[in-house]
Amino acid sequence: MKKLFSKKLNKNIHIHEKQHCKKMLLHEGIDQEKNQLNNVDAFIADRSHVCTEKDLKDQPELIPLVFAKEGNHLLIKDFSGGIKSKMRLVNMGVRIGDYVDVITNYGNGQMLIALGHMRLILCRGLAQKILVERISS
Secondary structure, three states, X not given: OHHHHHHHXXXXXXXXXXXXXXXXXXXXXXXXXXHXXXXXXXXXXXXXXXXXXXXXXHOOOEEEHHHOOOOOEEEEEEEOOOHHHHXXXXXXXXXXXXXXXXXXXXXXXXXXXXXXXXXXEEOHHHHHOEXXXXXXX
16 A cells, blocks of 8 residues: 555655646746847947938948940949859859940840950840949940
8 A cells, every 4th residue: 555655655756746847947038039139239239320411321232233324334243143154254254343335235135345455245034143333434
């Protein structure tokens, strides 16, 4: 009888310990999530600020090449798009840091640009992937 009672008691104690452990883990998990959320909020608060006009003036205005007008002198700053389009541009001789002049751009179809001593005709899709900064109009 004593053994049976002690087994039941041990079993009940074991069940209560498990429930207590689950509650503790749940509370710890909630506390950890709260700490993580607080850390994220602090991280965002540290890095978010209102852009001033000075901040915007310091950043160069990058536009796709297709929006450039005839006669614009431009500096190539970046390529967007996939690796195939980037490799195609590099193989054509178009590189970041090169200066280009827009010779013709009618707003549809191809556009003609001058790159050093070369003249290149680019389709609009490829010209859309070239990000440039205006040097002069």
